[in-house]
Amino acid sequence: MRASDWLQLFVSGLAIGTVYGMLALGFVTIYRASRVVNFAQGDFAMLGGLFTVYLLKTVHLPYPLAGVLAVVITSTIGILIYQLVIAPLGRASLVSMLMVTIGASLFLQNGALIAWTSYPADLPSFSGDAPIRLGTIAILPQSLWIFLMAAVVVTALYLLTNHTLLGKAMTATATDPLAAAVVGVSTSSMMRLSFAISASVGALTGLFLAPMLTLNYASGAILGIKGLTALTLGGWGTATGAIVGGLALGVIETFGAGLLPAGYKDAIAFLILILILYFRPSGILGSAGSEELSLD
């Protein structure tokens, strides 16, 4: 393989890695506020993409309005999942929480199957399909949109978490819910907000991804696993770990697919997950969060 081919793979890996990073960011947002690992996170991306397809192609709304509405609807579904599935369980064990989010994920998948059938659907690219040529490297315009979306979301979340009272209240809720409640923070509101933000990030990811790949009702499951793998690779509990893990997973996976038969691409992600869990469970950027995930 020529050097330019490797460079092309690297660029492609960064684009898909950014998507994985955004999915991982969704996991982190909920985890930091509620200590819940939400297995329905990938399904938020699926819903964001498929709701946009529906609103654009069936309801015939303008593309931007369809996208915004899809994010709002998915965000509302995120809040409902918290309200109806997570909140009633209170401080249940981690295993119980995992089980209910897996149940929620299956519920969303089957709902999507009934609503939109199993046929794949896609969206038109935001600004055409003609690749931008940098020498021998072709960059898809949609990849640039994904980079831009990721930059905006990460910046917004950074500002929210570190420079607003609301963000500090969310962090306080995650650190010590009782102490946060004592000083007047509505912990349930903070958790509800984290689910809304996480679902919005997931829906945005699906909306920006659907012009590159086709999505169907089952796409959320594999996307969720990729996001979880990225988070485990980068290190649990931090937004930076999520993004770094996503980019690393995307590039490794794409290089692997370049070297090995492409059918092994998903297997590479799972292999990485196993190796990381075995040799460095705290991930690349090593946070203590992983220790708190023991199934007690």
Next chain:
Amino acid sequence: MCRNVCVMLVLALLAITALLFTACQAAPESTIAPVAQATATPKEPYKIGSLSSFTGTIGSSSAEWRDGVNTVVDQINAAGGIDGHPLTVMFEDDGSDATKAATALTKLIREDKVLAVDGPGFLNILPAAMGVAEREASTPVVLGQQLPANLRAQNPKWTFTQLPTEVGSVDSIIDVLKWKGYKKVITIGDVTPLHSAAVELLKQKGPAAGIEVLATGDTFAPGDVDLSSQVSKIKQLADREKPDALVLITAAIMVPQFIKPAKQLGVDLPIIGPYLFGMQSLLGLSGDDINGIMFTGLKYLAPEALPDSDPQKALLMDFVKHYKEKSGGKDPSLNSTTAADGISIIANALKVAGPDRAKLRDAIAASNFMGLNGPINFKTRDGLPKQSLVIYQVQNKKFVLVNTIK
């Protein structure tokens, strides 16, 4: 206490909702097809089973199968049934899953005691269905697809197959390549045994027909959503070798996953596909990018374009008319004609052999008539001949018959 009650309520609500969803999806299970007017003095109905993927990966095409079955069953019953015995059909769902298929087929045979089974038709579950049919060794099962070559070679006694094998499929594709004057092609197929066998066969047979067949060595699974890595390697190979076309051997549902990255990465080769592309659902996928794709398909897609001398033309025109009445004006798909041919195979054998299952099996094995998809004959395990196929191209999101195969 209150919290526990809330938890129980939510869990119960979720369980009920999930059951409702499942019930909605599984509605076709164990239902009996409406029987049209039987004879004046109806005899005991002949009960046959129909096993198809009403849910799961390919569940969205289930209506096509069901409408195909109901169209031909209603025609038979309207004509007085089989020697006065009306046909009733027990529908079962295989969930697009081998385990569920095995369970459902066993139920049809042991509990429902059907005389024969039409289906299943999903490639991934055929080996499981054949396993059950041969294990039970009591009820003939007419599959809606071809088994892989290794299973056909076992010459199963109770399992019958339909449609072309990889041999007929590849021979017809080679005819298309020769007709178009293509001398060098790239091929890729999915991991389904029948499709990976077709890729290998094309690589073997191509050179003898003066066609160089290249491959990246990659494959993919039905259901994969991201084929950009596979397409990227095809792009590299195409840049080096400058082929004339790409032969894509997979199911229609996988075509959008392929042409999306192909368009983005600049792979602008003409795409040639197998008869499985002949699904009406293909036309609703991928917008205008689907236009231009060529494939060798069965004749049901455009019967009006067939020459009057074609023995299938009148059969298909009549079927399409009745099918549209049954399906609310929709055109039949591959699932429809295959399901209907399966019923016809069983019904014709019932006329000869009656309800004795062993005799029915022998009568099916001796079938020799013209079906909707082509000549039905089980003397060999060769499947439909390549002459059952014609060449279609998608033009303006419609299937257009562009040539026949000699």
